Amino acid sequence: MINRLAERLLGLPRPAKRLLALCVDALVCVLCVCFALSLRFEQWMLPRGSQWWAATMAVLIALPLFTVFGLYRAIFRYAGAPAVLAILRACALFGLAYAVLFTVFGVSTVPRTVGLVVPLLLFMCIGGLRMLARYWLGGMYMSAVQRKSLPxxxxxxxxxxxxxxxxxxxxxxxxxxxxxxxxxxxxxxxxxxxxxxxxxxxxxxxxxxxxxxxxxxxxxxxxxxxxxxxxxxxxxxxxxxxxxxxxxxxxxxxxxxxxxxxxDIEDLLGRDPVAPVDDLLHKHIRHQVVLVTGAGGSIGSELCRQIVKLSPSKLLLVELTEFALYAIHQELEVMSPEVQIIPLLASVRDPARLREIMRTWRPDTVYHAAAYKHVPLVEHNPVEGVRNNSLGTLLAAQIAMECQVRRFVLVSTDKAVRPTNIMGASKRLAELALQGLAQQPSGTCFSMVRFGNVLGSSGSVVPLFRRQIEAGGPITLTHADITRYFMTIPEAAQLVIQAGAMAQGGDVFVLDMGEPVRIIDLARRLVELSGRTVRDESAPDGDIELRITGLRPGEKLYEELLIGDNAMQTTHSRVMKAHEPCPPAEELWRQFTMLGAILDRNDVPALKHALAQMLPGYQPHAEVVDWVHLERHSANAVLLHDDDPDSNVIGGEVLLDGSPRVAGAALVA
The missing domain is CATH 3.40.50.720 (NAD(P)-binding Rossmann-like Domain)
Structure with a gap:
């Protein structure tokens, strides 16, 4: 019954609620006078004769004051300290006026103590009624109504x-x-x-x-x-x-x-991020010119965020995608307005543009993060993947060496170890290119940094799983036993910076990332922590299905971080260094020249064969899944080779150090 009454009161229109409050306050004023008289004469009584002036004046003085102080604009069930303060002020003015009228001047038959007692009683009653309304309407009633519906x-x-x-x-x-x-x-x-x-x-x-x-x-x-x-x-x-x-x-x-x-998925993994060594972070950043390729990507953008905190004199953002460059430039300018940040649209496959940039600003350190990294997409577009990831890296490194850049750091991946896909093979080729250049005398120190999957990066599995859970499933997994190493984006960026500071030339740095994680276990945890259950044979009525779709072309069950077992400790407790095998520079450049000719004629089967020759341990997917190759093959089309003398050829011209010069025309954006 009480709850029904409260529901009816809450359902009244606003003017009706205010009128009801005015009537209740008027009644309270009269009752306070009655109680004051009863206290004075020590018996229960109602006003008589001229004593009604005390009740009438209480109403006529109190209600206008309460209106002026906003007591009827407040919502009772949300009344708090400000409402109590307003009541106190209104009652104080009421008490002053009422005491002057009935205590100082006086009215016959009305005891002078009434002028003092009524204001005190009115304050307690009005304040008490407001608090009671707050508890009843805003607390007891709302809790009773919503207890079952609220989470x-x-x-x-x-x-x-x-x-x-x-x-x-x-x-x-x-x-x-x-x-x-x-x-x-x-x-x-x-x-x-x-x-x-x-x-x-x-x-x-x-x-x-x-x-x-x-x-x-x-x-x-x-x-x-x-x-x-x-x-x-x-x-x-x-x-x-x-x-x-x-x-x-x-x-x-x-x-x-x-x-x-x-x-956070980091909480599920249970591994605290690797603490950076402050000296290594600042060593080759503070007051120096730094260039980041792929500055708008997941790793590149986080590299830029970390770098601007270390106070470089200039930060050059090299990025092919216009919107990505705009976004990271705007963000960094807000983060560090004191650092000169220069956004540069460019492709790492455009030698003239790269040379122009590096000759203009003469960067001290280049962090090369530009790459295609999505395994299935690169597998279906292998020629472009190798051109961008491998030859793009070689070109950028050659121009850095030509422009006397002191340090060149490549962002690599654990997929480069005994690769089974084009993306991993292209990154291992990029590593070999730097290892080959490191064999030549120059003023540039080349190094590589390998790490596993980066949490929250574009294409990461975790955001995909979250979207699938929100949609009600299913969660798609390629294999029940697939495992991966994980690290955070800031951790990966800090590792790249520190590794570059520790490099001596041709080094491959890897992180002690703890134990690999089974992706299916990760999916189960995400489902369960979202308040849902996994649907499988043991729980057919579960909420979210885990659906196995089969390994994609080139996908590995397990990732590794080292090719050999020659990892050595560095000055950082969780960073290791390895000298991976690399052929002599002359042989390596011959292989790159051959590779360039294969890419020129878009011969995917020959590309896979060449990668197998160049990369011991490479186990390519048996079938060619290049989209162009498949379409032409299905239509029984004849593949034509472009013999135009101006076509894009990689071979022939070499640098003074013997490494092949990548033809500019071959590297169109």
Whole structure:
């Protein structure tokens, strides 16, 4: 009955609510006078004769003041400290006027104490009624109505972030907080903001019974390892787990509900990022000219973000895609307005443009991140993949050496180790090109950095899985046993910078990335932490299906980081260095010249054969899946070779060091 009455009151139009509030306040004024008279004469009584002037003047003075101070504009169920302050001010002015009238001047038959007692009673009654309305309409009623419809959540972490999050949820009324969960035993049984703090075991025992659907992690300063342990314990409960951002993201303001994000994949891996060595970061960046190719890509853009923090004198952004270059340039200018940032549209396959850029600014260090990296796409477009990733790298490195760039650092991949696909083979060729140039005397120090899959990069598996989960599945996997190494984008960028600082020439740097992760286990964790269940033979009624589609052309089950076993420790505890095998420079350039001729005539079968000759351990996909080749083959078309003397030929011309000069016409953007 009480709830039905509250529902009817809330359903009234706004003018009707204000009129009702005015009538109630007028009645309260009369009752306060009656009570003041009863206190004075020590018996219950109503005003008599001229005593009604005390009740009438209380109404005539109080209601206009309450209107002026906005007491009828406030929404009672959200009334808080500002509303109490407004009531106090209005009652203070009322008390002053009322006391002057009935205490100082006086009215016959009205005791002078009434002029003092009525204002006090009125303040307590008006304030009390507002708080009662807030509790009834905004608390008890809303909780009773919405308790079943709102998501039932617990906050994991009873610290400052958890308290702020609970306050934000109380204001938004989007979720109902049932408990805090915390590991600290001395907090168990206590209350925080009216909510009890419970041990983790309480959640395991009561989650299903109480209908808890979400866990909100409010532990922004906890280590990755501890977060991984907590997530592992939560997996069997099939709750939707979300988290607050890191402390750095919370430092600029109060926690809001919209700050909650899905659990980072880094938390699932349980590996803390490799801490950078500060001296190595600054060594070849501060007050120097730095050039980044592929500056708009996932790795290239993060490299630029890390570099501008280290105060270079100039940062040259070389990028082929106009929008990507625009986006990273705008972002960096906001980040570091004191650094001169120069956006340059260019292709790494355009020697004239690269030479023009490097001769103009004479960079001290070049970070070469420009590459095609999507395995299936490069497998279906092999000639372009090798031209861009391999010959583009060779060309950029040659021009860097010609322009006396001191350091040239290649961003490579673990797929370059015993590659089974064109992308990996093209990156291994890029490494060989730098190893070959490192054999020649020059003032440029060449080095390579290999790492595994980068979390959050374009084409990464994790965003794909999240989209598939949100769509209701299925999650598509190429193989049940496929494994990968993972690292964060900032970690990868810092590694590239530090490796370049440690290089002595021809070095291949790799990161100790811990244990590889089974992709199917990763998918299961993402499903379970989204509050859903996996549908398989043991759980046919699950929410999300894991569908195996089969390995794609050139895809490996397992990735490696080293070709040999000759890894050596460096000054960084988690970075290793290896000298991978490389043929003599003369033989290598002969092979590159032959490769260029094959690319010129777009002969994909010959390209695969040449890669197998150049890369011991290369195990190419048996079939040619180049789209052009397949289309021509299906139509029984005859492949024609362009014998135009102006056609793009790589062979013939060589640099003074004996390495082949890549023809400019062959490298059109």
């Amino acid at each position: 039932q959540v617990v906050i994991y972490g009873a610290g400052g972030a958890g308290l702020q999050l609970a306050a934000a949820l109380a204001q938004s009324r989007d979720m109902l907080v049932r408990a805090f969960i915390d590991d600290a035993k001395h907090l168990h049984g206590s209350t925080l903001n009216g909510v009890r703090i419970q041990p983790p075991s309480w959640l395991r025992e009561n989650a299903a019974m109480l209908g808890i659907s979400d866990v909100l992690l409010a532990m922004p300063s906890t280590s990755r390892a501890r977060r991984a342990e907590i997530l592992h314990d939560l997996l069997p409960l099939h709750l939707h787990v979300r988290t607050l951002p890191a402390l750095a993201d919370l430092a600029n303001g109060r926690v809001q509900v919209h700050d909650l994000v899905e659990v």
